[in-house]
Amino acid sequence: MRTSKYPSSSNGFSxxxxxxxxxxxxxxxxxxLKYPALISLAAGFTDPDTLPDxxxxxxxxxMAKSKAVMRTTLQYGTGSGRKRLRELTGQRxxxxxxxxxxKPAYNSERILITHGSxxxxxxxxxxxxxxxxxxxxxxxxxxxxxxxxKYFGVRACSVPLKTDGIDLVxxxxxxxxxxxxxxxxxxxxxYLVTYHQNPTSQSMPLGKKQALMxxxxxxxxxxxxxxxxxxxxxxxxxxxxxxASAPSMLSLPGALKRVIYSGTYSKPFATxxxxxxxxxxxxxxxxxxxxxxxxxxxxxxxxxxxxxxALESRLYAKHLKLIQARYAQKAGRMVDxxxxxxxxxxxxxxxxxxxxxxxxxxxxxxxxxxxxxxETSLKQQVLYVPGCYAYAxxxxxxxxxxxxxLSFGNASLHLIEEGIRRLGKSxxxxxx
Amino acid sequence: MRTSKYPSSSNGFSxxxxxxxxxxxxxxxxxxLKYPALISLAAGFTDPDTLPDxxxxxxxxxMAKSKAVMRTTLQYGTGSGRKRLRELTGQRxxxxxxxxxxKPAYNSERILITHGSxxxxxxxxxxxxxxxxxxxxxxxxxxxxxxxxKYFGVRACSVPLKTDGIDLVxxxxxxxxxxxxxxxxxxxxxYLVTYHQNPTSQSMPLGKKQALMxxxxxxxxxxxxxxxxxxxxxxxxxxxxxxASAPSMLSLPGALKRVIYSGTYSKPFATxxxxxxxxxxxxxxxxxxxxxxxxxxxxxxxxxxxxxxALESRLYAKHLKLIQARYAQKAGRMVDxxxxxxxxxxxxxxxxxxxxxxxxxxxxxxxxxxxxxxETSLKQQVLYVPGCYAYAxxxxxxxxxxxxxLSFGNASLHLIEEGIRRLGKSxxxxxx
Numbered sequence: 001m002r003t004s005k006y007p008s009s010s011n012g013f014s015x016x017x018x019x020x021x022x023x024x025x026x027x028x029x030x031x032x033l034k035y036p037a038l039i040s041l042a043a044g045f046t047d048p049d050t051l052p053d054x055x056x057x058x059x060x061x062x063m064a065k066s067k068a069v070m071r072t073t074l075q076y077g078t079g080s081g082r083k084r085l086r087e088l089t090g091q092r093x094x095x096x097x098x099x100x101x102x103k104p105a106y107n108s109e110r111i112l113i114t115h116g117s118x119x120x121x122x123x124x125x126x127x128x129x130x131x132x133x134x135x136x137x138x139x140x141x142x143x144x145x146x147x148x149x150k151y152f153g154v155r156a157c158s159v160p161l162k163t164d165g166i167d168l169v170x171x172x173x174x175x176x177x178x179x180x181x182x183x184x185x186x187x188x189x190x191y192l193v194t195y196h197q198n199p200t201s202q203s204m205p206l207g208k209k210q211a212l213m214x215x216x217x218x219x220x221x222x223x224x225x226x227x228x229x230x231x232x233x234x235x236x237x238x239x240x241x242x243x244a245s246a247p248s249m250l251s252l253p254g255a256l257k258r259v260i261y262s263g264t265y266s267k268p269f270a271t272x273x274x275x276x277x278x279x280x281x282x283x284x285x286x287x288x289x290x291x292x293x294x295x296x297x298x299x300x301x302x303x304x305x306x307x308x309x310a311l312e313s314r315l316y317a318k319h320l321k322l323i324q325a326r327y328a329q330k331a332g333r334m335v336d337x338x339x340x341x342x343x344x345x346x347x348x349x350x351x352x353x354x355x356x357x358x359x360x361x362x363x364x365x366x367x368x369x370x371x372x373x374x375e376t377s378l379k380q381q382v383l384y385v386p387g388c389y390a391y392a393x394x395x396x397x398x399x400x401x402x403x404x405x406l407s408f409g410n411a412s413l414h415l416i417e418e419g420i421r422r423l424g425k426s427x428x429x430x431x432x
Numbered sequence: 433m434r435t436s437k438y439p440s441s442s443n444g445f446s447x448x449x450x451x452x453x454x455x456x457x458x459x460x461x462x463x464x465l466k467y468p469a470l471i472s473l474a475a476g477f478t479d480p481d482t483l484p485d486x487x488x489x490x491x492x493x494x495m496a497k498s499k500a501v502m503r504t505t506l507q508y509g510t511g512s513g514r515k516r517l518r519e520l521t522g523q524r525x526x527x528x529x530x531x532x533x534x535k536p537a538y539n540s541e542r543i544l545i546t547h548g549s550x551x552x553x554x555x556x557x558x559x560x561x562x563x564x565x566x567x568x569x570x571x572x573x574x575x576x577x578x579x580x581x582k583y584f585g586v587r588a589c590s591v592p593l594k595t596d597g598i599d600l601v602x603x604x605x606x607x608x609x610x611x612x613x614x615x616x617x618x619x620x621x622x623y624l625v626t627y628h629q630n631p632t633s634q635s636m637p638l639g640k641k642q643a644l645m646x647x648x649x650x651x652x653x654x655x656x657x658x659x660x661x662x663x664x665x666x667x668x669x670x671x672x673x674x675x676a677s678a679p680s681m682l683s684l685p686g687a688l689k690r691v692i693y694s695g696t697y698s699k700p701f702a703t704x705x706x707x708x709x710x711x712x713x714x715x716x717x718x719x720x721x722x723x724x725x726x727x728x729x730x731x732x733x734x735x736x737x738x739x740x741x742a743l744e745s746r747l748y749a750k751h752l753k754l755i756q757a758r759y760a761q762k763a764g765r766m767v768d769x770x771x772x773x774x775x776x777x778x779x780x781x782x783x784x785x786x787x788x789x790x791x792x793x794x795x796x797x798x799x800x801x802x803x804x805x806x807e808t809s810l811k812q813q814v815l816y817v818p819g820c821y822a823y824a825x826x827x828x829x830x831x832x833x834x835x836x837x838l839s840f841g842n843a844s845l846h847l848i849e850e851g852i853r854r855l856g857k858s859x860x861x862x863x864x
Binding site for chain 2: 013014127130224281301
């Protein structure tokens, strides 16, 4: 008789579950509970004053007029999502890309509606990566995606970020190294947050997207499979200026084969109505639909129906203008306060969109969760996201511990100003 | 340089995704598209006439009265779900179990709110099972859960179902066999649909639950970890009689260690407002919360807020009475029509709840998707779920191909009658 492989105190968890950890954000939220008067400039929560309460009620009233409409709204749907919402989504992204929506890249059959774009990122990683595979990420990158990679046992491979997207020279060097070492087949995804990036608020220009696509086309012969680009456009619609954003990689040659576009209606409309979406190469779109079928049968019809009506009635477009102006105002207030209260040695770039100001503190100050600055700031009742969270374990630059992500999304104008004032006090105390 | 392990035509999918298949239900739905006049007695969709459209609007109006309420409804929440909804859920299940809600088993800290109970079943399997592990299932069982097991590479191990839950003698024999062969450590979950089971509509009596728990306590020493019981109570509240259901296994000794209770508000309220939940041993509850955090950050606040209000205002309880009566009526209509139109050799047990009549056709008629009966029925424009889908690959009884699952959930009273008439015609043609 074989003895159990488990020690007597085991829970019998799967290998993945044995390794799962609470995300850093959970720890940050605990601090908020410990210090109730804390001003949080940490969470990526959205602005509470501009949530579309009236718009949502208006849509619910429209729907309630028809028994037939309410029936589809309150019943099961399909795994891939409502057809009309997928069509509207394809049209919308084509429009943002300044191109015709009848191009194959924007076809509704390639679109999957999800419970937020987080679910889409999870599904894509699940569908493409076995433990030991690799995903290239920007340094710094969206820290929750790093949690997903860790959970799946996927190796994150960092490429430095310049002020206009990833460093292409370093990127090509990494590809070449992987080719030479014979590991290129393990590289599945290039994960890029291309609009108002989390955490740096940078956007990636079109020229760089084109160069990147050409490099991938060249190297994927040696990989033996497409090296997918996962273009996370979560903040695309949160630009402050009314000017158009650069086209996505869906508009480029090779997109049908290797571009995966991840988008969301949560941040631009309401995070409590969690609807995200993704556009994928056809075989991948089918696999994602089936995995989602196992996971939850499909996104809740009520949520999808609300977004569908919002898009069709232009309520969505109208609301978007409102929140773009609102976030521009809040970013302005934060930056003004930083100028006023921060020591002159602290550096940042004023954001053009998104929810964050990525801020660098002079060395040797450590912004990490066990450093003096974080502790002092907690005592001052102000919370930020330590920059180190945004770096994968493979990089160890000094920058890791000298950056902070400051969010102007959730706090009121008054609390943004007050939070920055407190943080300034804490910075001066730490810098001496 | 190492050559890629992938053939040149590869998609680079993960091992799981390479094996993922469309679920049988997708194929059944395609038939519906091919034959538009088809009467579907296949899908587990709920009754469209009793969907709570007015109730949902009433709740939305209540919420819209307060800006503060709408703010929490349209914003991000926490990974485990709204605290109040978790408390109400614990209270409700304790009440159904005829016990005090302050018992640890019903504590809100052990409760996770999910996008439907399907997501909970997926998460539990992900958290407990590695590829090659085993889950015991009833034969027949809920066929979508078999898809989940297949997707995870988990071996389903069937235990025959008697008219009052699983065959305990066969169950103990399986445990003993696994112990003797040294494979007991791979057995992670006993998956049981204990109320108005899908597909048989049987419920498991309390005595059998007690005996099962005692057996598990005895055998799990050799497993080296808890052998979890996953009690799927999806149909618990859909009983026709007003009489109380048997207590769940949460009420039994050892529950804190090994009972996982899966429940849903989707079927009893609205499937378009997809809210499910699960109650788990504390360490598992934490792991599930973290995995869900990676997967989607938490269930959409809007959906949770609606259910919370429905439960608190007794709209939920009131609606439940309505649909219980409705399904009783529809089941009655189906059974009456079966008596009228089916050959006398066809057998079934009249359901006391749930959505299905499990029906057995005399041998050698094959109810399978490639059999004559299914084909003839499609030509008659009526669809059923072939019984074989409800059996795991490890069993090959003759019963496999002589059963059908007939659902009275979605079709109208008129179409139930007409569907059964057509099926009767098809049965007579096939039986000769």
